[in-house]
Structures are given as C-alpha cells and as structure tokens.
Amino acid sequence: MKLLVPVKRVIDYNVKVRVRGDGSGVDLDNVKMSMNPFDEIAVEEAIRLKEKGVASEIVVVSVGVKQAAETLRTALAMGADRAILITAAEDAAMDIEPLAVAKLLAAVVAAEAPGLVIAGKQAIDNDMNATGQMLAALLGWGQATFASAVAIEGGQAVVTREIDGGLQTVKVTLPAVITADLRLNEPRYASLPNIMKAKKKPLEEKTAADYGVDVAPRLTVVATEEPAGRKAGVKVGSVDELIAKLKNEAGVL
Template sequence: MARVLVGVKRVIDYAVKVRVKPDKTGVVTEGVKHSMNPFDEIAVEEAVRLKEKKVASEIIAVSCGPPQAQEVIRTALAMGVDKGIHVEVTGPEYETLQPVHVSKILAKIAQEENADIVIVGKQAIDDDCNQTAQMTAAVLNWPQATFASKIEKGDKEITVTREVDGGLETIKCKLPAVISADLRLNEPRYATLPNIMKAKKKPIKKVTPKDLGVDTTPRIQIVSVEDPPTRQAGVILPDVDTLIGKLKEGGHI
C-alpha cells in the first residue's frame, strides 16, 4: 500500500477581503482569519479516500510556516490524516518563502518518509503561483499529474483525469508520483467533533528548513504590493448605433 504525503498551506480565508499594508510591503495578516487553502483541503480529502479504499497505508500532512500553521495540520488530522510535520518558517524568511523552497522541503520529506504519492492543491489562493507540484516532481525526478479531477489506482501506476483548456485528458503515471488537486476532484468532508478530539492526540513533528538541508534565501525582492485600480463607472448609451460609434472611436465605454 502507498504512503501519501499531503501539502497544506495556511492562507487568509477565502471569504476575507484582503487589504494592502499602508507601506505597500504586503497584505495585512494580523488579526485576519486564516484557514487551510481550499485546494489543499481537496488534496487531503483525496488522500483520506485513498486510505479508505485500502490504497494508502499512511497519510502525512506537511505545512511550512509560522507556529499558527499547526492549525491547518490539526484540521488535516481531524479529516483523517495520520500524522503531521510542521516546517517552522517565521518572520521575513516566511514572507519571501517561495514555491521553489517549499518544493525542495516537500521533496526532502517525501524521501525521508518513503512516500509513494505526494498530493498538493493545484495552487494557493494567496499567491496563485501553481508551481509547487511541478517543482516538487522536478526535484524528485518523479512523474507528475497536475490539475487532477479524477484519480484511479492500479497495481504500480495511477490513472489521472486532468482538466486542460480543451477539456479532459487522461494519463497514466508510474509510482512514485506527484499529483495536484483540481476543484472537481472531490468535495472535502467536514471534520466531526470526535475526530477533532482524536486529532489533538495525533503527533506533529517540528523541523526547520535548516534541519532538512534546504536553503530558504530569498530569490525575489518584493518591490511594491498595490490594490488593483478602481473600475471606471459605466455609461448608459441610448442605442446600438451609438455603441458601435463609440467602439469605432476606440473610446472607453
């Protein structure tokens, strides 16, 4: 049976209106509700379903971030994950932590834990990078199946239905492999109270990138973070001819 590693990220909750800091160095996170990245919830759910189907033997959730990142690991444990690993990254180091760093961390843990499958959400809703799965596969030199909307396990391979621009694509991957979860893969379960209580007793191991031999030196410099421009007010035109005239002029409507 497969050992599954799931990446979970703590992000500003999707229902919160994000505000830019006055100094434009980033967004306001203090006192703002955070939760597990929605695509990572889907990844956790899929891992738990693989275990319920007796395909997976153990599931390990990994999160990189400040001490509060343990909250999303506990959520994953309450959903059915067996144990957690918290890679503690704080302060300025966390603000410049990129997918290239996270992928190296995930790859190292996947090797240490003898994982057969790594599942992550296709992207995080804060930076929308959509890079971690692809980079993790590259670091490990494993096959990748991104944007998965269906996963079926064979003997030594998986069949994945992918969401692509032109429709659906079905591929076969030999294990070990890296998968990224798309929106239609499943509907994540709610953690029940008994499982939330059980999750409190499940182990969370704490490590640092340095312990894993991963250099988190920033590769980027944030110059400025700004709100998108305010949308211009619309104009009501009397008829189609006026509309066509305006479009021909190349003017803004």
Template sequence: MKILVMVKRVSDPNVTIRVNADNSDVDLNNVKMALNPFCEIAVEEAVRLKEAGIASEIIALSIGSSQSQEQLRTALAIGADRALLIESDTALEPLIVAKLAAKVIEEEQPGLVLLGKQSIDTDNSQTGQMLASITGWSQGTFASKLEINGDKINITREVDSGLQTICLNMPAVVTCDLRLNEPRYASLPNIMKAKRKPLVTKAAEEYGVDLAPRIRTLKVETPNIRQGGEILSSVAELVEKLKTEKGVI
C-alpha cells in the same frame, strides 16, 4: 502505500485583504487564517483513497510558521494520520518549499504526493511542478479526477480546450483542482481525536537547504476599483461607443 499531502496556511478566502500603508506587503494583522481550499481538496482525496483501501497512511506536511499547526490539526481532523511541520519564521518561496518537501520524501518514501494546484495567497502554482522535477517523479497537474490501478495512476486534467486524461507511473506528484471532490466537514469527535494525533515540528534549517530568497517584492498595490458596466440595446450601439468614446476601433 503512504500518501504525503502538503497543506498551507492562508488568509480566509471570505475576508477582505488590505495592503500595508507603505505598500511593502499584505497586512495580515488580525486577519482570520484558514487551510488553503485547494489543499483541503488534496487532503480529502487522500482520505478517500485510504477509505478505499488504496492508501495505508496519510502524512500531512506544512512548511511555514508555528501557527501552521492549526491547519495541520484541521488536516488531521479530516483524516490524516500524522503531521509534520517544517517551521520557518519567514515566508519561503516555491522553490525552497519544493526542496524541503523533497527532503521529506527521501525520509518518508511515500508512493504519492498530493498538493493543491495553487495557494490562494500568492497564486504561484509552482510548488508541485518543481517538486516533481527535483524528485524525477511523474507529475499530473490540475487533476479533476484521479484513479489508481496498481502502479499506474490515471489523471483527468482540466485544460483550456476541455479535459485531458493521462496515465502516470507511480510514484507521482499530483496537484488537485477545484472539481476533484467536495471536502467533508471535520466532525467534533474527529477534531478531538486530532488533538491526540502525532504532530512533529522541525526547523527548516535542519534539512540543509539554502533558504536564501531569490525573489524580491518591490511593491504591493491594491487593484483598481472596477467601474460600473453599461447594458446596451444593440451591437450597432456597442460599435458606435467603441469608436467614439473608447477609441479602440
């Protein structure tokens, strides 16, 4: 069984993000970039499935700028067998990404598609669900545990009330949550081997998908700075402050 893993290039989660002076977008100049943490979890899960003898090949897919090759090489160093970059000079919204991924699925015919539950830059959490809808495949979102038995896959999902376990028919699209696994560090030998693994680049226009954006960003603002908290000695004091100072009671 082939596994297709989608990965995304995002700003490093440890750096401070700034907004452009004209509030048009986030300023990514000279910002360290990295593999989206949830995508890294998806790659790790695919590698574990291959190590267990369930998967025969892992294909890493990224849709973005030419610089995304760096993140694909990271996925290859973790354990993916080959990579495909669909190159676009502009950032593409989730629906277009899902349509392009569906075209790749038609070509590669994987039995399972793994994605991070969301990317940490836009936090849309939409691509996996849209991809499942376009392909007509089963979908399991926010997976914290994954077990494959023949042509069935059991997914444990993290929901507001606790954990939910569902059984899906294969092929399926699964989005990976934080507690699914702990990604390994790529060893130096594997990083060197990754440089020799195949990485194919194609233009987004080759797939015959309408790339015109449907979403327009009006303004980007820095969040308000939080005020310092205050520790109170009793519930009565809290109620009094809510009445007299905040006027919410």
C-alpha cells in the same frame, strides 16, 4: 501505500485582503487564517483513496510559521494520520518561495518514502502554481497537474486533467506527484469528535535547518497595490452604439 499531502496556511478565502499603508505587502494583523482551499481538496482526495483501501497512511506536512500547526490539526481532524511541521520563518508575512518549499518536501519524501504526493495546484495567496512541478523535477518523478479526477490502477495513477480545450486523461507511473484542481472533490467538514481526536495525533516539529535547506528569499516584493476600482457602467441606446463602444473604447472587437 503511504500518501504525502503538503498544506499551506493562508488568509481565509472569505476575508477581504487589505494592503499595508506603505505598500510593502498584505496586512495580516488580526486576520483569520485557514488551510489553502486547493490543499484542502488534496487532503480530501487522500482520505478518499484511503477509504477505498488504496492508501494505508496519510502524512500531511506544512512549511512556514509555528502557527501552521493549527492548519495541520485541521487536516488531522479531516482524517490524516500524522503531521510534520517544518518551521522555516518567524514572521507570518514571509512567504517561503516554491523552490525552497519543493526542496524541503523532497527531503521529507526521502525520509518518508510515500508512494504518491497529492498537493493543491496553487496557493491562493501568491498563485505561484509551481511547487508541485518543482518537487516532481527534484525527485525525478512523473507528474499530473490540475487533476479533476484520480484513480489508482495497479502501479499507475489515471488522472483527468483540466486544460484549456477541455479534459485530458493521462497515466503516470507511481511514485508520482499529483496537483489537485477545484473540481476534484468537495472537502468534508471535520466533526467535533474528530477535532478532539486530532489533538492526540502525532505532530512532529522540524526546522528548515534540519533538512539543510536555505529558505532565504530570492525575490523581492517591490510594491503591493489593491486592484483598481471598477468603473461605473453606461447605458447604450442601440446595438450599433454597443458594438461601436466595444470596438472603439473597450477594444474587444
């Protein structure tokens, strides 16, 4: 079975995000970029399924700017077999919206015919949490989101999902779309030999026009603001005073 794993190039999670002076968006100048952490988890899960003999090939795909090739090489170094880069923007500040990404991925699925798509549940830059669900809808496939455990049993995937009330286990018939949550696994580090080998693995370059998908944005960012600074705390003299502040000032009681 072939596995398809979409990955996204985002600001590294260790970097403090800066807002542009004019509030038009996030400043990306000289900022370290890396693979979206949830996508990294999805790649790791695909590799583990291959190591178990469930999968025969892992294809990673990224939609965005040409620099996303670096992100794909990271996935190849982790253990993916080949990669597809779909250039859909010239400016790194342009975020391709989930519907356009889902349409492009649906076209890749039609060409590659994978038995399973494993994606990160969301990207840490826009927190949309929509691409996987949209892809499943476009394909007419079953979906299992927020996966914290995945097992393949015959022609079905048994997925444990993290929900507000605890854990939920579902079965979806393959082919299907699964989105990875934070506790699904701990991604491995790419070794130096594998990093060198990744440079020789095939990376196919495509454009959005090759798939006939319009990636023009439908949303407009009106303004971007940094979170308000945290206010200084206060000391209370008694439990009664604490309860009064929580009730009258914080409004949490």
